[in-house]
Amino acid sequence: MVYLNALPGAIGQALIWGIMAIGLFISYKILDFADLTVDGSMVTGAGTCAVLLANDVPTGVAILVAFVAGMLCGLVTALLHTKMGIPPIMSGILTQLALWSVNLKIMGKATISLVGKQLLVARADVGTSIIILVAFVAVVIGILYWFFGTKLGCAIRATGCNEEMARAQGVNTNTTKVLALVISNGLVALAGALLCQYNGSADINMGRGAIVIGLAAVIIGSVIVSKISSNFAVQLIGAVVGSIVYYLVYQLVICLEWDTDLLKLLSAILVAVFLAVPHFKQKFNKSKFVLADLNCDNQSNGGENNA
């Protein structure tokens, strides 16, 4: 019963993390770039939004500025990688570290309370919040579906899939990487901006381990939707569904009144398990795969013979 009562609140939170997961989907899945900036850029989004809201700036403006601030974080990581030749993981770690200081300077203190401020979403008003968040998620997925269907979006997808080929086809892979990381971190910061409102406060520590939760959502989602469709929009919805699954499990753990100190350990184990699923699937299905391959080859050879 406690669990059921807690569900709406968890779903609201899951939807916000779903937007964050979509951001990670862009860097991790589409660009194939393990971007660790997000632990920092999420707080940048939350901190920027919270500071503006605390100073009675209109909510819409605050969210927009947070989005842009996140994009700048992505830009830094992207430039460290493309212009200075630093490997992806290191670029992300450097930006993340630097952002700790930047975020503290933005916020001025470690925690900003948003009590009594004009908020778009709030845990206290879960019903409306969920509706607004679903609309948010739908708009984000819609825009991304369009964007990655364009020439430019296609160039970004090609960069992540086969960089050498993309360059040979005249794609400036540095530009596409910058674009993808900018959009990705913009979305992560947007999630941060919504999360601080939902929770009623922004905290300098709220981004710790964010990448693990986001990746968990992406990976759980891809395991779930891989059987349904390879459509791009479905993949994005998968990230959100993954986030919801994650928070349903998470909430269960809280309701069982386990030691909350163990939550991060549990998150890590959960992600490790879901990351391992595709690997073990392949191992156990090996004999099946060989057969499928043979059939495929026969077909293709047949096609060539006929021609």
Add this chain to the structure above:
Amino acid sequence: MLDVQNLLKVFHPNTVNQKVALGGVNLHLDEGDFVTVIGGNGAGKSTLLNCIAGVFGVEGGNILIDGVDVTKMSEHKRAKFVSRVFQDPMKGTAASMNIEDNLALASQRGKSHGLRWNVTKKDKEHFTELVKTLGLGLESRMSTKVALLSGGQRQALTLLMATLNKPKLLLLDEHTAALDPKTAEKVLALTRDITSRNNQTTVMITHNMKDAIEMGNKLIMMSEGKIIYTASGEEKRNLTVDDLLKKFREIGQQNDRILLS
């Protein structure tokens, strides 16, 4: 069309590992020329192609395409003039994208990537017609991910992509070497087809002496970063595999791959 002047490429310069990969290569191609390049491993064939494509910078010399000096032009900008088919069939296409998306990307080579829809209905029809010319039955699988195609199918698709909007120069880097003999023959026939139809200026590296003689109107042999033999016209037509093997022996170049072919 293509002018390579005194091209110098050194790997790891000023270190103990310094290696002169190209020691002053000169090559001139007229429009519509098809040159085959042979030579042992480490002769500098692939390095030459990569330098022309802009993958590597060079230490000296110039590369001119149609009178434009492209020596210092970045790889993706050079793609406007040059297109490539790699040896590895996995390298020339984006596996997680479908056939249409790959073709659309190729059709955009040398142009800017804007916010127009990647594959319009008109493109779809156009691409389907083009894929039909491959004769592989791929036209019914246009929205199939390229990862699901066989190596030969992928290589044929790469060839189609590389010649889609008629590049000034086509570079083929042993593009049939990784295929089984029958598929290799088919891809080679396609190569002959497309290049002669488009009067396509082409450089093709091969380890197969027979192909080197049968394809194209010029042949060059490389050794230790230099072009050591050039044949064209009558002389090339009369070449035999034995002639080429003799030449290899003269320069003390023997390796298993050449002897086997």
